[in-house]
Amino acid sequence: EKGGYAHYMLKEIFEQPDSIWNTIRGRMDSDRGNSVLSGLNVQPRDLAELHRVLLIGCGTSLNAGLVGEYAIEDFAGIPAEVEQAAEFRYRNPIVGSKDLVLAISQSGETADTLAAVREAVDKGALVAGLVNVVGSTIARETGRGIYLHAGPEISVASTKAFTSQVSCLLMIALKFARAARMSRERGVRFVKEIEAIPDQVREVLKQNDHIAEIAENYIKAESAFYIGRGYMYPVALEGALKIKEISYIHAEAFHAAELKHGSIALLTEELPIIALVPDGPGKDKTLSNVAECRARGSKVLLVATEGDDEVNDYGDDIIRIPAAPLHAAVIPATVALQLFAYHVARLRGCPIDQPRNLAKSVTVE
Numbered sequence: 054e055k056g057g058y059a060h061y062m063l064k065e066i067f068e069q070p071d072s073i074w075n076t077i078r079g080r081m082d083s084d085r086g087n088s089v090l091s092g093l094n095v096q097p098r099d100l101a102e103l104h105r106v107l108l109i110g111c112g113t114s115l116n117a118g119l120v121g122e123y124a125i126e127d128f129a130g131i132p133a134e135v136e137q138a139a140e141f142r143y144r145n146p147i148v149g150s151k152d153l154v155l156a157i158s159q160s161g162e163t164a165d166t167l168a169a170v171r172e173a174v175d176k177g178a179l180v181a182g183l184v185n186v187v188g189s190t191i192a193r194e195t196g197r198g199i200y201l202h203a204g205p206e207i208s209v210a211s212t213k214a215f216t217s218q219v220s221c222l223l224m225i226a227l228k229f230a231r232a233a234r235m236s237r238e239r240g241v242r243f244v245k246e247i248e249a250i251p252d253q254v255r256e257v258l259k260q261n262d263h264i265a266e267i268a269e270n271y272i273k274a275e276s277a278f279y280i281g282r283g284y285m286y287p288v289a290l291e292g293a294l295k296i297k298e299i300s301y302i303h304a305e306a307f308h309a310a311e312l313k314h315g316s317i318a319l320l321t322e323e324l325p326i327i328a329l330v331p332d333g334p335g336k337d338k339t340l341s342n343v344a345e346c347r348a349r350g351s352k353v354l355l356v357a358t359e360g361d362d363e364v365n366d367y368g369d370d371i372i373r374i375p376a377a378p379l380h381a382a383v384i385p386a387t388v389a390l391q392l393f394a395y396h397v398a399r400l401r402g403c404p405i406d407q408p409r410n411l412a413k414s415v416t417v418e
């Protein structure tokens with residue numbers, strides 16, 4: 054049932070060109086440069102009234118939410134905020150009928166996310182689910198939303214759910230942007246940018262052997278830092294979460310600019326840096342941060358754009374992703390880090406599909 058793969062996690066990583074396609078298939082209108090998200094049941098007229106989008110979730114789903122926050126603000130110009138679901142529930146949030154709450158959950162059963170959904174419903178917000186499991190509690194209680202169609206995710210460490218969540222959030226950003234100031238022409242390009250993602254993921258998967266070799270250089274680390282800016286900051290968070298879960302290496306993600314405000318004190322030759330520097334806004338700044346780390350002896354793994362030789366002198370190892378605008382590059386960059394975490398864990402002899410202390414769905418608070 055693992056289809057010839059050693060672990061469900063690896064199988065699900067490799068399924069992503071298809072699972073992402075299943076998420077976007079039939080939901081893109083290339084003529085109108087728009088997405089078709091009927092289950093969301095939000096009309097352009099409603100969007101004009103919208104004050105804010107709140108994205109809630111836990112763990113990997115929370116990291117996906119951060120990408121959604123950036124994309125919705127970036128393209129649609131609607132204020133967006135991401136919030137840990139438990140925090141949302143317990144801090145008596147200011148939320149009402151002009152707010153759209155997007156509840157993001159693979160399982161649709163996460164207790165904290167469900168409780169936040171109920172709170173948002175009670176406050177009169179528009180609440181929609183981004184859920185993978187059909188008929189799950191969150192899907193039912195939100196009543197509107199988008200199913201991910203990523204297929205069953207068995208591995209405890211979430212992979213294909215994240216890339217489908219991000220794909221959905223990009224489609225939502227497109228729809229909201231088109232109801233505002235985004236032109237049809239830009240919309241048509243945006244559709245192409247999303248549709249290019251499955252092939253970009255394929256390019257990353259082709260480097261599986263290369264990534265497995267690189268991983269050998271990092272298996273002795275006790276701790277690792279992941280850094281990125283803008284759209285690459287959520288990727289850093291997700292990369293660090295993956296390696297913690299399955300390889301038991303302590304990892305932290307930082308916004309690249311934040312490192313120098315304290316945590317840089319922890320850098321030693323034993324602590325590697327994984328830096329997200331695909332070509333685009335923020336790359337040069339992150340590279341300067343990388344240089345600061347290297348000056349302290351840290352080993353550096355870069356995730357960079359194919360053919361971008363400017364980065365060569367900054368890293369000991371480099372994983373390449375195809376050229377793409379950063380909102381789309383989130384997905385191939387994350388896949389690179391999923392494979393990296395997988396191989397580090399495998400080489401360390403970890404029980405990848407059943408990491409200690411973890412369960413697939415967290416139905417307690």
Ligand code: F6R
Nearest residue numbers: 112113114158159160163210211
């Ligand atoms: C990480 C992981 C968890 C889940 C989190 C939310 O790999 O699997 O962090 O993402 O427990 O679960 P869902 O998305 O089912 O609400």
